[in-house]
Amino acid sequence: MKRKLLTLVCACGLTLSLAAGASAVEFTDVRSGAWYEKQVQAVAEKGIMTGTTATTFAPDAYVIRATVLTVLWRMEGSPEPSGIEGFPDVKEGSWCDKAARWAKEVRIADGYDDGRLGAGDQVTREQLALFLSRYTYYKGGALAEGVLSLYPDGDKVSKWAVDGMKHAVGAGLITGTSQNTLSPLGYATRAELAVILDRLMTPAQG
Secondary structure, three states: OHHHHHHHHHHHHHHHHHHOOOOOOOOOOOOOOOOOHHHHHHHHHOOOOOOOOOOOOOOOOEOEHHHHHHHHHHHOOOOOOOOOOOOOOOOOOOOOHHHHHHHHHOOOOOOOOOOOOOOOOEOEHHHHHHHHHHHHHHOOOOOOOOOHHHOOOHHHOOHHHHHHHHHHHHOOOOOOOOOOOOOOOOEOEHHHHHHHHHHHHOOOOO
16 A cells, blocks of 8 residues: 555656656755755756645655656657657657657657557566666666676566666666665665656766
8 A cells, every 4th residue: 555655746747747847956855964855955946847836845755667767768858759659558648758759769668569569567686777778778878787797686687677776887877775675676776766757867087
């Protein structure tokens, strides 16, 4: 029940984000000095992610798959997708329709074996890694070759997600948890997504 509630909060927050512009916001649930504080402020000010309400960010809420595609779409300037057919479980004209069709068009998201996007499904860390690697490929960037064996559960990454996780780890987008594990099947939170997006938008220092 808690997981479903967190997902609902995340989805509602994204809907609010679509109507909100970039601005500096003091979120009451982002404590001063939190490991994600600066990154949350950065992505909020850029209009990539905003709060679940005018004053809250819900950093611990789980992220859904549609949210990930929508923030990547926003980073590209919210382009109009072509006439490509969308996913069967994404209603035409819904809050994530354009982002989902764009992601399908540029091959960032293919959907499940049955063709569904699973738009409302909580995104696992390995799914997120795959989306990030495909986004990098779409942008013309080289994929990194991280070493998964450095983590005790590196061999638990699903076969289809190995290359994506190698990139996410090698590029420094996804790091280990507090237990130094990859937790590939664990769900990503809004705070984690904000930190990853900030890393994605921050040029590497040579």
